Amino acid sequence: MNLDWLDAFLVSGLFFVVMIIGLALLLHIQLGLARIANFGVVGFWGIGMYSFGVLFVKVDWPFGDPWPFLISAAFGSVVAGLSGLLVGWLIADLDEDGVLVGTLGFATAVWILATTEQDLTGGALGMGGLRFPYDIGTVKANETLWLVLLIIVVALILYYVHRVHRAPYGRLLTAIGDNEPLARSLGKATFRTKIWLFAFASAGMGLLGAMYGVMERFLETANIGIDITLAAIVGLILGGTARVWGAVIGVAISVGVFDILVQSYLPLPRDWYSQAIPVLREAIFGAVLIIVLLFRPLGVLGDMRRDKLMRSMHGD
Amino acid sequence: MTDPVEAPAEVRPRIHIEKVVKSFSGRVVVDVDEMVLGEHPIEGLIGPNGAGKTTLMRMIMHSTALDQGRITLLPSGAEGEQIELSQLPTHHMASHGVVKSNQVIMDFEKLTIWDSLLLALAGAKYEQPLRIFSESDLFQESAETAREFLDFFSFGDPFGHAESAGEKKLLDIVRCLMLKPKFLLLDEPTAGLPDETTDKVMQVVRELAVSGTSIVIVEHDLNVIWSLSDQVHFMAEGSVVMRGDPKTIRENHTVVEKYLGEGHV
Numbered sequence A: 001m002n003l004d005w006l007d008a009f010l011v012s013g014l015f016f017v018v019m020i021i022g023l024a025l026l027l028h029i030q031l032g033l034a035r036i037a038n039f040g041v042v043g044f045w046g047i048g049m050y051s052f053g054v055l056f057v058k059v060d061w062p063f064g065d066p067w068p069f070l071i072s073a074a075f076g077s078v079v080a081g082l083s084g085l086l087v088g089w090l091i092a093d094l095d096e097d098g099v100l101v102g103t104l105g106f107a108t109a110v111w112i113l114a115t116t117e118q119d120l121t122g123g124a125l126g127m128g129g130l131r132f133p134y135d136i137g138t139v140k141a142n143e144t145l146w147l148v149l150l151i152i153v154v155a156l157i158l159y160y161v162h163r164v165h166r167a168p169y170g171r172l173l174t175a176i177g178d179n180e181p182l183a184r185s186l187g188k189a190t191f192r193t194k195i196w197l198f199a200f201a202s203a204g205m206g207l208l209g210a211m212y213g214v215m216e217r218f219l220e221t222a223n224i225g226i227d228i229t230l231a232a233i234v235g236l237i238l239g240g241t242a243r244v245w246g247a248v249i250g251v252a253i254s255v256g257v258f259d260i261l262v263q264s265y266l267p268l269p270r271d272w273y274s275q276a277i278p279v280l281r282e283a284i285f286g287a288v289l290i291i292v293l294l295f296r297p298l299g300v301l302g303d304m305r306r307d308k309l310m311r312s313m314h315g316d
Numbered sequence B: 001m002t003d004p005v006e007a008p009a010e011v012r013p014r015i016h017i018e019k020v021v022k023s024f025s026g027r028v029v030v031d032v033d034e035m036v037l038g039e040h041p042i043e044g045l046i047g048p049n050g051a052g053k054t055t056l057m058r059m060i061m062h063s064t065a066l067d068q069g070r071i072t073l074l075p076s077g078a079e080g081e082q083i084e085l086s087q088l089p090t091h092h093m094a095s096h097g098v099v100k101s102n103q104v105i106m107d108f109e110k111l112t113i114w115d116s117l118l119l120a121l122a123g124a125k126y127e128q129p130l131r132i133f134s135e136s137d138l139f140q141e142s143a144e145t146a147r148e149f150l151d152f153f154s155f156g157d158p159f160g161h162a163e164s165a166g167e168k169k170l171l172d173i174v175r176c177l178m179l180k181p182k183f184l185l186l187d188e189p190t191a192g193l194p195d196e197t198t199d200k201v202m203q204v205v206r207e208l209a210v211s212g213t214s215i216v217i218v219e220h221d222l223n224v225i226w227s228l229s230d231q232v233h234f235m236a237e238g239s240v241v242m243r244g245d246p247k248t249i250r251e252n253h254t255v256v257e258k259y260l261g262e263g264h265v
Helices: A009-035 A039-057 A065-090 A096-116 A138-164 A168-178 A180-185 A190-216 A226-239 A246-265 A277-295 A305-314 B052-058 B111-119 B134-153 B165-178 B195-210 B222-228 B247-252 B253-260
Strands: B015-025 B029-035 B042-046 B070-074 B098-100 B184-188 B215-219 B231-236 B239-244
Touching: A009 A039, A009 A138, A009 A190, A009 A226, A009 A246, A009 A277, A039 A065, A039 A190, A039 B070, A039 B134, A065 A096, A065 A190, A096 B215, A138 A168, A138 A190, A168 A180, A168 A190, A168 B111, A180 A190, A190 B253, A226 A246, A226 B098, A246 B239, A305 B111, A305 B134, B015 B052, B029 B042, B029 B239, B042 B052, B042 B195, B042 B222, B052 B098, B052 B184, B052 B215, B111 B134, B111 B165, B134 B165, B134 B184, B165 B195, B184 B195, B195 B215, B195 B222, B222 B247, B231 B247, B239 B253, B247 B253
Parallel strands: B042 B215, B042 B231, B098 B184, B184 B215
Antiparallel strands: B015 B029, B015 B070, B231 B239
16 A cells, blocks of 8 residues: 555654543543542553553464454553552542542553662663554555554444443542542442443553554653653543543643644754653643633533433433 | 322331430531431431531431441341441432432532433443443443433423522432432421422322331421421431420420521420
8 A cells, every 4th residue: 555645753642642642532431520630640641552552562362463452452451551550549539639649640650660679671772673463565664554443443432431421430520529429328329430431441541452452663751751641631631521622622632732733744954853842832831721720621622521421311 | 280199107217316426516406316317207316506416417328427326227127137338328218218319419510400300310330330221221221210310300391400599409309209218307398488399399208108218307497397297306506305206396386486486386
């Protein structure tokens, strides 16, 4: 297939944007519905990526592609999910400040582990040896196919979130986020629901981490910094935490515009790219967060409209 | 509402309260030596503000922890199985049929009235993370029950949110009714409700009592207590100071008026 028309920057830029959309969608279920502010997104994503990478690289696989990838990715998701279960169990009954500190602390712990466990992760030097579970020709072709697979995965997450809003599970999460003691008095096991929500969403984040690891082919601790969490949170809050499409639209107009349009297509001086742009990006994202929270706290799309939704599902 | 079927008296659940104490900042708010609720179909719990009525209700539901004592549910009357409510997690109360409406307005701001009812009616099997197509099954199973109550209480727009304080208060009671309570605690259920709605709530309460549910009402409107209750517990300063049928309580008007003021009896 002739892919000359396709810009390599665009493929990697789109991959990053779509992946952040996936993370923001998973965060939406936690923050938008159950009102659990998970500031450790990168921790679950990173532990999935490293668990996947270590297994994939260190094991002498007796079977051919795509099994090593599938088994390692499943392993990465399970490790991320179990971490989510553990962190969820620790923070489920804490107040908002406790949740924030707990999840941030977890992300820091993952970063420290990845840095210090050099035998496993390569530490600050990084770890190579990752590759696509197929080879269809050029690097660009492989990367483009990987982007398509990621789009399918994120589209499935989007569909899942869309269905959750229309399912009793979504109603339960909304009720827990809205008034947890009242939900408990109606017989709802709110603690259990919250820790399993954490486990499932974290497993999803871990899978996205594993897919990112394959795209990068090289794992570095610099990848698992706060900017991943910040990108997902800014995108989600900008689009609207309570709406299904909030994550998609918000990430597209924040990360999408900055990382694709500004970074790749604006004629900016070359030397800006190493220092100025990454700093500028964080500064702009921080400013966007403040402005949105001040002037449109519910984001571009606004609040959820369960009245409309219920009427469309059950109205006469 | 449907015609109630009268249940035999021995299956009526009771709650046994023994040596229960609760203090806040060193001040004893509840100190009840022994009390049995549910010996009569509808019991009233009255007393002045600060008597400890609401705290006692919250202690039964384990939403306020006990400093001392024991609260036990006897699901089928005095004999047989006993469930220690003061050891149960709050969310297990509803599965044992012990349900309480709230004194202050409690609502889900983001959920519509229909949502609230379906939430209360949904069993855990429908609310699993992977059951993303179960809404239609739930609706099919529950819509008739929900609709019966929505029509009976004439909610304005059940697809919308509860707007007024009265509507939220009523919705709180209706949510409790959806849980098919065996022991229903109503904390000032008629406060803020229009007279017509109060009458409907009282009608439903009577029907529930006839069909075997034990009901305890905390209420400041003593007309509701006198007309509805078979037994009245009078609390003051954290303890039960008097109990008896409404007639007996009213005959002791000097005690009641001492706490509640003149003209209440």
